[in-house]
Amino acid sequence: MAGTHDTQIRAVLRDHARLRVDVGTLGTDADLFAAGMSSHASVNVMLALEDTFDIEFPDAMLKRSVFESIAAIDAAVSELAPAA
Amino acid sequence: MDLVEIDEVRDSIKTFGEKYLERVFTSAERNECGASPARLAERFAAKEAILKALHVDQPVPLRAIETRAAGPGLLTVHLTGEAAALACLRGVGSIGVSVSRGRGRAAALAATRAA
Numbered sequence: 001m002a003g004t005h006d007t008q009i010r011a012v013l014r015d016h017a018r019l020r021v022d023v024g025t026l027g028t029d030a031d032l033f034a035a036g037m038s039s040h041a042s043v044n045v046m047l048a049l050e051d052t053f054d055i056e057f058p059d060a061m062l063k064r065s066v067f068e069s070i071a072a073i074d075a076a077v078s079e080l081a082p083a084a
Numbered sequence: 085m086d087l088v089e090i091d092e093v094r095d096s097i098k099t100f101g102e103k104y105l106e107r108v109f110t111s112a113e114r115n116e117c118g119a120s121p122a123r124l125a126e127r128f129a130a131k132e133a134i135l136k137a138l139h140v141d142q143p144v145p146l147r148a149i150e151t152r153a154a155g156p157g158l159l160t161v162h163l164t165g166e167a168a169a170l171a172c173l174r175g176v177g178s179i180g181v182s183v184s185r186g187r188g189r190a191a192a193l194a195a196t197r198a199a
Contacts, residue, residue, distance in 0.1 A: 016099075018092070039132050040088050040096070043108060043146075047100045059166070063143040 005077050008052055009070055013037075016044040028071040033064070042067045049073065055080040085193045086132035090185070093128060094121035110150045125190035126183040127151050130159055133194035134179055138170050157182050161194075175199050 006028065013023045013032070020036035037045070045067060046057055055077065057066070066076045096104045097119075105114060109127060117123035131149045138144075148167035151159040159181040163171050171179070177199030183192045 038088075038092075039086070040092050040128055043104070044092075044096055044100070047096075047103055047107065059145045060143050062145050063140075 005053070005074050006070065009049070009073050009077070012045060012048045012052055013070070016048045017041050026070065028074070029069050032068055032070070037067075039064075045073075049077060053077050053081045085191065086129040086136065088125045088129040088132070088190045090122050090125045090188050090190055093125040093190075097121060097124075108146045110147050112150060112152060116153050122185055122190060126185065126192060127159075129190045129192035130161075130181045130183055130194065133181065133192040134161060134167075137179065137194040137196050138167070138174055138176065140170060144170060151181060157184055159183060159192075171196075172199075 010023050013019065017023070017032060017037040018041045019026075019032065026032075026035060033042075042064075046062075050056055057076070057080070061076055061080075066072055105124075108131075109117070109124065113124075113127050117127060128146075130151045131146050134149050135144060144166045148163060148165040150162040150164070152162065154160040161179040161181060163179075174196075175198055176196045178197045179194055180197070181192055181194045183190065185191070
């Protein structure tokens with residue numbers, strides 16, 4: 001099931017994650033790193049998410065698992081910007 | 085070991101500018117690398133190689149890993165905060181890194197030595 005920020009997150013991934021596949025074909029739990037997102041691209045995704053949702057990821061959230069799937073990103077964004 | 089496309093770093097600087105540089109690199113790294121995407125890509129690859137060598141599965145800000153030029157193709161590593169704590173937990177006393185570039189990519193290899 002699509003999360004609260006699914007559309008915006010997919011747009012960020014489309015522009016910055018450098019995935020090998022169309023992000024529209026990925027399920028919310030699909031592994032983004034397995035789909036081609038590099039560690040460097042995940043930094044770009046983080047920065048773009050911050051701009052999109054007007055949030056800042058704290059150091060405690062700078063780990064691979066936070067950015068490994070659309071569902072995980074959605075959970076993080078919801079935690080940082082509940083009203084977004 | 086880690087590989088980074090130099091063009092990706094160039095694009096990140098163009099897209100996110102200072103925000104990207106501040107979140108990823110320390111002041112010392114920026115002083116040593118200047119505005120060179122190739123040099124910055126080497127440092128990014130080094131940080132990722134170090135994280136892999138430390139078997140990281142917990143939060144570690146990239147700025148907690150500082151690399152310094154130590155000679156042609158060699159970097160020394162200075163860990164702070166979470167990265168230093170993790171190295172201690174893993175029994176790592178020191179980390180050496182070698183870097184190189186070719187075909188539009190920067191590569192880094194990190195090796196740990198027990199404390």
